Amino acid sequence: DAKTTQPNSMESNEEEPVHLPCNHSTISGTDYIHWYRQLPSQGPEYVIHGLTSNVNNRMASLAIAEDRKSSTLILHRATLRDAAVYYCILRDPGGTSYGKLTFGQGTILTVHP
Amino acid sequence: DVKVTQSSRYLVKRTGEKVFLECVQDMDHENMFWYRQDPGLGLRLIYFSYDVKMKEKGDIPEGYSVSREKKERFSLILESASTNQTSMYLCASSLSGFGQRGDTQYFGPGTRLTVL
Helix, strand or coil: CCCCECCCEEEEECCCCEEEEEECCCCCCCCCEEEEEECCCCCCEEEEEECCCCEECCCCEEEECCCCCEEEEEECCCCHHHCEEEEEEECCCCCCCCCCCCCCCCEEEEEEC | CCCEEECCCEEEECCCCCEEEEEEECCCCCEEEEEEEECCCEEEEEEEEEECCEEEECCCCCCCEEEEEECCEEEEEECCCCHHHCEEEEEEEECCCCCCCCCCEEECCCEEEEEC
């Protein structure tokens, strides 16, 4: 399975942009890049996903490198509510994946007031 | 909005008890999943189901079984609970069926199970 590498932790100040990096050098051509986050005492929630092109939604933007070996989740203006563990996940490419997600350790984002 | 609910937020059981964790989703999703989450180990998949009465083992199925008699409900069963099954249990569902890629999983709030 293709793996992802993320920094263990990052810090930001409120209302500043945050760029959360993810390396996935062994990504296959059909792997989607997913980002989820987990707020304290809650289950993970979907943030965004993409394949090749950059993606935007109301929560965040996803910038995907041209060679797809890395990606960056961008929170344009961090709020205290964005403090969470952020997971970068590649979809299991196996034929019997059934949509299985393999979570790594993620990045703990701390947002300072 | 998709809603995934789990029967309990907190549960305390004794070693050897049979434990049922229930999960219900309200969006007619085909796939349902059970994970456990432990500090330092992240989320690990226990079992998943892609249709009623269909199930597949995940990465750590030992000591667990599952049941999916109705599309909206997926139960995780600990036949004889042990202390090493103390964990946070998370249920999730997703829309797409077999072999689909790029679909989104929706998670419940989790059940924190303590086995004494």
